[in-house]
Amino acid sequence: xxxxxxxxxxxxxxxxxxxxxxxxxxxxxxxxxxxxxxxxxxxxxxxxxxxxxxxxxxxxxxxxxxxxxxxxxxxxxxxxxxxxxxxxxxxxxxxxxxxxxxxxxxxxxxxxxxxxxxxxxxxxxxxxxxxxxxxxxxxxxxxxxxxxxxxxxxxxxxxxxxxxxxxxxxxxxxxxxxxxxxxxxxxxxxxxxxxxxxxxxxxxxxxxxxxxxxxxxxxxxxxxxxxxxxxxxxxxxxxxxxxxxxxxxxxxxxxxxxxxxxxxxxxxxxxxxxxxxxxxxxxxxxxxxxxxxxxxxxxxxxxxxxxxxxxxxxxxxxxxxxxxxxxxxxxxxxxxxxxxxxxxxxxxxxxxxxxxxxxxxxxxxxxxxxxxxxxxxxxxxxxxxxxxxxxxxxxxxxxxxxxxxxxxxxxxxxxxxxxxxxxxxxxxxxxxxxxxxxxxxxxxxxxxxxxxxxxxxxxxxxxxxxxxxxxxxxxxxxxxxxxxxxxxxxxxxxxx
Amino acid sequence: xxxxxxxxxxxxxxxxxxxxxxxxxxxxxxxxxxxxxxxxxxxxxxxxxxxxxxxxxxxxxxxxxxxxxxxxxxxxxxxxxxxxxxxxxxxxxxxxxxxxxxxxxxxxxxxxxxxxxxxxxxxxxxxxxxxxxxxxxxxxxxxxxxxxxxxxxxxxxxxxxxxxxxxxxxxxxxxxxxxxxxxxxxxxxxxxxxxxxxxxxxxxxxxxxxxxxxxxxxxxxxxxxxxxxxxxxxxxxxxxxxxxxxxxxxxxxxxxxxxxxxxxxxxxxxxxxxxxxxxxxxxxxxxxx
Numbered sequence: 001x002x003x004x005x006x007x008x009x010x011x012x013x014x015x016x017x018x019x020x021x022x023x024x025x026x027x028x029x030x031x032x033x034x035x036x037x038x039x040x041x042x043x044x045x046x047x048x049x050x051x052x053x054x055x056x057x058x059x060x061x062x063x064x065x066x067x068x069x070x071x072x073x074x075x076x077x078x079x080x081x082x083x084x085x086x087x088x089x090x091x092x093x094x095x096x097x098x099x100x101x102x103x104x105x106x107x108x109x110x111x112x113x114x115x116x117x118x119x120x121x122x123x124x125x126x127x128x129x130x131x132x133x134x135x136x137x138x139x140x141x142x143x144x145x146x147x148x149x150x151x152x153x154x155x156x157x158x159x160x161x162x163x164x165x166x167x168x169x170x171x172x173x174x175x176x177x178x179x180x181x182x183x184x185x186x187x188x189x190x191x192x193x194x195x196x197x198x199x200x201x202x203x204x205x206x207x208x209x210x211x212x213x214x215x216x217x218x219x220x221x222x223x224x225x226x227x228x229x230x231x232x233x234x235x236x237x238x239x240x241x242x243x244x245x246x247x248x249x250x251x252x253x254x255x256x257x258x259x260x261x262x263x264x265x266x267x268x269x270x271x272x273x274x275x276x277x278x279x280x281x282x283x284x285x286x287x288x289x290x291x292x293x294x295x296x297x298x299x300x301x302x303x304x305x306x307x308x309x310x311x312x313x314x315x316x317x318x319x320x321x322x323x324x325x326x327x328x329x330x331x332x333x334x335x336x337x338x339x340x341x342x343x344x345x346x347x348x349x350x351x352x353x354x355x356x357x358x359x360x361x362x363x364x365x366x367x368x369x370x371x372x373x374x375x376x377x378x379x380x381x382x383x384x385x386x387x388x389x390x391x392x393x394x395x396x397x398x399x400x401x402x403x404x405x406x407x408x409x410x411x412x413x414x415x416x417x418x419x420x421x422x423x424x425x426x427x428x429x430x431x432x433x434x435x436x437x438x439x440x441x442x443x444x445x446x447x448x449x450x451x452x453x454x455x456x457x458x459x460x461x462x463x464x465x466x467x468x469x470x471x472x473x474x475x476x477x478x479x480x481x482x483x484x485x486x487x488x489x490x491x492x493x494x495x496x
Numbered sequence: 497x498x499x500x501x502x503x504x505x506x507x508x509x510x511x512x513x514x515x516x517x518x519x520x521x522x523x524x525x526x527x528x529x530x531x532x533x534x535x536x537x538x539x540x541x542x543x544x545x546x547x548x549x550x551x552x553x554x555x556x557x558x559x560x561x562x563x564x565x566x567x568x569x570x571x572x573x574x575x576x577x578x579x580x581x582x583x584x585x586x587x588x589x590x591x592x593x594x595x596x597x598x599x600x601x602x603x604x605x606x607x608x609x610x611x612x613x614x615x616x617x618x619x620x621x622x623x624x625x626x627x628x629x630x631x632x633x634x635x636x637x638x639x640x641x642x643x644x645x646x647x648x649x650x651x652x653x654x655x656x657x658x659x660x661x662x663x664x665x666x667x668x669x670x671x672x673x674x675x676x677x678x679x680x681x682x683x684x685x686x687x688x689x690x691x692x693x694x695x696x697x698x699x700x701x702x703x704x705x706x707x708x709x710x711x712x713x714x715x716x717x718x719x720x721x722x723x724x725x726x727x728x729x730x731x732x733x734x735x736x737x738x739x740x741x742x743x744x745x746x747x748x749x750x751x752x753x754x755x756x757x758x759x760x761x762x763x764x765x766x767x768x769x770x771x772x773x774x775x776x777x778x779x780x781x782x783x784x785x
Binding site for chain 1: 540542543544547548549550551552553554555556557558559561562565566569
């Protein structure tokens, strides 16, 4: 472990430092924008990004992943800040961190397996839409200058990388900020600047216990927010970890990541920062810029702080239009445009799950609700599909006046009515045999359906016998250990 | 894999020491009549040569990046596999010329420690060089993966430090009565691999002579059961200094000892005795865990 730790830190020094600087430059506008979304001073998001990035570099489970203040968590804080103020947000951040550490110890990261590809696509699309919507206040009731500046910014962001040589050297979002700021400054255009949005950091962050009364009332105010933040933070962090695992063909420690996110949020809350989590876009930028190790995340956080503390005067005159251009780029880049094309080609159920996830998130501004909805609808579709794998064959033997029903497939809550429907209760026969050795009864609803069938057939005067119930009901036991033993699974599922 | 006989696994990477490792492996395989397996590991750098610093989030960025990185790693892999094949062919040829028949060559992806851990069931003994291809030319010092590789498995490990092959003749067994050294004692008693054809020197260094002599008696008794001819020596003083001095006076070519009886944290704080021995003593090593 120590060997791998050394490799995580020092395996790629040059690449990590360069990538960390690129990420820091991209993080500054985002941290400011997310502070504005949450309704707090820009310094809250900037301190948070510093604290979270630096701490997660040490305690996180995925080397090379970038965590900072994020839109996903900022969206959850809006009403808390509006109703109770910043200090309650800091308290909620600390509590969310504690919950995430607990989640780590409880191995809750394993539930990520319930999140399908459709839910994940829906999550990202919804995030993109919400980030875009958050820019609208800056684009309504403003002079034409703002539209022109934003358009210019977007032009620079997308076209500058095509400029030979320097296009690949300087991050184009930074060039956008510099150029738009210079234009506004020298032409004396009167537009809103970052300085108008609230305080910027002018000192290094200091340790501060959130100024809230320590009582149950406070807890009851912050807890609902903390729970949402903890869940959404872990969701986005674990999704991002999967993306980085895939990109770099390496593995991450998901449990450590959960606990790490918790520690980082506690740290953020205690130096006056808001809650955050891993950022998919920034993490991909990091990998694309050559970042692989923990050093890249540490450099990103540290360089961000140096940048904002020393350049806060310059930062305050940056027009909001430049920032909006950056956030529109983030929004466009986060949205999965292929998913629109795939709406036609993917199975309807997959599309329904994706669209439902997006709708619920955009409606509630809470990514967790969207994910739960997606999981729920996805599971219902799955149950529906499994029900199709069940049928009952029947044969009649004249000599003995016996009707034999052979049940094949999965009998559970969703297929039990269909199961009952296969039996002919009006037929007058002497004997009825129900052969279930090729069936599986997955839950007590399935068993109850069988009971019901037997009782009904008896009432009609037939002698009913069941064959193969032992094999069929083995699936009833919640023997999760079965999954580790192929021969056990073969014994239960064999022949299907 | 559990049914096949365990084999002697020689880890080679084309570094300066590789040929010496192969020759030792051949010698050990002949002595023990076990099959020899040559292993070459393919390690990805997981770094990229073409980093893009434009810092924008663009649509389908992940998919594009994934394609780019997997193409890059594919060509890296193909090259490393081809290089490894040459190294393995050379080893196979050397083993055939030496008259061995049961020879296997194997390539696997991953670092040496994780590969050894994966293959542990098939391993009777591992032969590896004290440092790998990344350390060529660096005369002193140990390879960065050495400790991890030794700790990854519980099979005995033969570590080649000598830069040219000469048939092992004299084995110094450093015995201090620790649990791992007792395992080592049993291993030597069994006389598999090299130990039956060597002149075995059992050396014990303790703070006072009486303790050392008692340990020697203990070892003698055990080895007598295995009919191993031994020379013994009880010494006092600094363990590493005394062992190195004894080695030089008696032209010892191989040092056997129990290895890494303490955990990694202990080693980090106090420094590992095994690591210091590996650094100070110029013989080859037979480490037993």
